[in-house]
Amino acid sequence: MSLYQETIASLRRKLTAKEISPTELVQSLLQRIESVDPKVNGYLRVDSEKALAQAKNCDLSKPLGGIPIAIKDNINEKGEECTCASQILVGYQAPYDATVIRKLKEAGAILLGRTNMDEFAMGSSTEHSSFKKTSNPWKLDHIPGGSSGGSAAVVAADEAIASLGSDTGGSIRQPAALCGCVGLKPTYGRVSRYGLVAFASSLDQIGPFTKTVEDSALMLQAIAGQDHYENTSRPVAVPDYTASLQQPVKGLRIGIPKEYFGEGIDHDVADALQKSIAWYQSQGAIIKEISLPHTHAAIAVYYIIATAEASANLARFDGVRYGHRTSTVGDPLTIYRKSRAEGFGPEVKRRIILGTYVLSSGYADAYYNRAQKVRQLLRRDFVTAFQECDVLLTPTSPTPAFKAGEKMNDPLKMYLADICTIAVNLAEVCGISIPCGFSSNQLPIGLQLIGPHFQEGTLFRAAHAYEQAHEWVKRHPQF
């Protein structure tokens, strides 16, 4: 096996035993990127010299010492361009490090480059990037999922050992499922968003893409915790996540919400999920069919709340203090209107308009306030379910990756791709997607485990046991 194919855990053993050097590892990845990224297009920018310089100076005694990691292009990394894959932020240089970046640096990680995404994290296929389209490493004419499609694709294609993404309605878990890697959306408040360009502040959360569940635990260990720069990060102690990996699943109560297994679930996906459930049962887990009765409302609630918050958050891009300013001469109002028209792509404009509308006078009660109430009902569904279950098991995505272009002209159809992941953000609980099989046309299928607030350890326990008993993570895409 080549170095670039390995995991954080295995590379850390080799690095600390001095079997390999960080420079060899970075060189191995840079060569891999050079050979496959022209096909995958997962990266927006890779700074080879900077990565090699970090390799020379990294501290191997630190928990992620020497491990090369890719970063979604909506997380500020001091001195690096941070574009959110939008024309409006071309040339924007991050003036400070996001808290997760500071923590990765302190943990000894090597920051390898910046990954492609849907513009401002709005999308489910990474086709809304204003720079380029990213391919699914398993089938290049298929999408990698989104919005963190670049971060998922580079890990799946062995162009990074791990990466960071952000998840507002499924933007880590869905691309992880479609690319065949592990994607974690931590509990709202578990990881500081300071330095993440805000999309929908009551839903956004940063999390890792990795090749294994153990690596996911190592990454969360490094980035979790309260941050005085971020008032929604919570003062909840960060446990030793790797300790939960070894716990058996015997006696674990797994809820199967029937609403996630109905109409619209692809045959191969349903089949893979049934086999996974049977495996858990064979290991002594207690399987319970449960109901999350408001599931059908999740997408409607999400596209009101997320667009409302986005319309407010994106008001800051007005061509005044940073980002693109129109060359048209005129009064300030003209400059705002033109700069935004020239800088934002169609999906961002669509969501700003929808979000402005649902908050506008005369409509806020019917849309925004009502959506907030239904969100509480969705939340209660989960709280009730977790009174009798330790985790819930669902598909991550109703279908494997779809073909590029297939849903681009129908925004509502694209939104429905997030049907299995969105409620997790609305309820602020945690979720992980792990590979659980392949479709008949050899595309990865993902299984989602959902846990109660701040119970990521339970997710790792259930996910690791499954992963160890199956061979899915040993497959790599061929180019």
Next chain:
Amino acid sequence: MNSNSIDVAYVAGLARLELTQAETETFQKQISSILDYVEALQRIDVSSVADNPIDPNLPTNVLRPDELRPSLTAQDVVRNAPKSANNLVIMPKIVE
């Protein structure tokens, strides 16, 4: 409520967003169909939820001592401005 009542051109004005005629027409159609879809929320019984639901998972009024802390320099703040001089951002005159 008539969900097709959205006037995209008017709302785009509120959002400080200039749209072309073609964009206005496309968005009018697409957003109307999204609004039809979210109409389903009107049929859900929300009588068990308070009028201004407060999320119990979220902290309220997180305070910190009001003391000086290091922050970005003026240069760092202005560096990304499209037009600036003397650590100030330049914009056209607002008041005649």
